Amino acid sequence: MKLGELASRLGAELRGNADVEITGVQGIEDAGPTEITFVANPRYAGLARTTRAAAVVVDPEFQEIEAATLRIKNPYYAFSRALGFFYQPPAYPPGIHPTAVIDPTAEIGEGAHIGVYAVVSAGVRLGPHATLLPHVVLYPGVQTGSHFFAHAHAVVRENCILGDHVMLENGAIVGADGFGFAKNEAGYWEKIPQSGPVRIGSRVDVQANACVDRATVGTTEIGDGTKIDNLVQVGHGSRVGRNTLLCAQTGLAGSSEIGSNVILAGQVGVAGHCSVGDGAILTAQSGISHDIPPGKTISGSPGFDNRLWLRAVAIFQRLPELVKRVSRLEERIVAQSASAAGHGEEK
Secondary structure, three states: OEHHHHHHHHOOEEEOOOOOEOOEEOOOOOOOOOEEEEOOOHHHHHHHHOOOOOEEEEOOOOOOOOOEEEEOOOHHHHHHHHHHHHOOOOOOOOEEOOOOEEOOOOEEOOOOEEOOOOEEOOOOEEOOOOEEOOOOEEOOOOEEOOOOEEOOOOEEOOOOEEOOOOEEOOOOEEEEOOOOEEEOOOOOEEEOOOOEOEEEOOOOEEOOOOEEEOEOOOOEEEOOOOEEOOOOEEOOOOEEOOOOEEOOOOEEOOOOEEOOOOEEOOOOEEOOOOEEOOOOEEOOOOEEOOOEOOOOEEEOOOOEEHHHHHHHHHHHHOHHHHHHHHHHHHHHHHHHHHHHHHHHHHO
């Protein structure tokens, strides 16, 4: 593809030779003379001056550099679109593999691809253009919208409902039993039935080995456009709003309430029955056991305001020095007190 055509398709302003042939995309340090790259983070701006790339996707106000530039307001998103022009994932034509097990009561929408050893149980309603790769299992009563895509070994448990364009990566589990146990009179833990399904909206991605548990009663709900990263745990009865990011190893205890457009960075922990308001950000490894108002940025464990946390961390790094200074001051005060006492006795 010519660089000029790529700029046109992205809607970017091109500064450079429109006739350069582009064969692919690559990171800024590895890109070659027929590839494009991008700069969205200022920390990589210096590398743009030395990159071997044919062109760099940058912000409109970015400095002039030797390489050609494609200037657009959201360089990262433009780069992701460009990646889609050059890389296409494997295509799975409609058809049902002879080893797949499909209950006669299941309804299969048009254009479905059902792969090797996939299992579609009784009463399943699979929307049009679904793709089930090897060893996917849909329990009884599952319902999916159009263009459902489940990678190998994904599982959807009984009676869960999924919207349009939902993607489950390898090993994702939707609707496993929540962690519910009650002690009986003999002091043993007995399992509490987990009767409520999971409801997932449209355009939701659940990444590899993430778990969205079913509810004890009611439902566990995931809103439209939300993305759930690898190894995330969504506890039973939790509710997550629209366009929220749950990043790797985040854990939501049961009955958590997470708003829309929230970002929970890696390894965030939310205690049960806590709520996080719309637009809040919890930075990596934050842990909260209280409600978070909308729009707040929280850090630390226990979590508190990010700006105060940054100051606290700066002070924490100075603690050894501060301890020494306090010790010296204490010694000076003791010495001055002793000296003053000695002068008093002389009088």
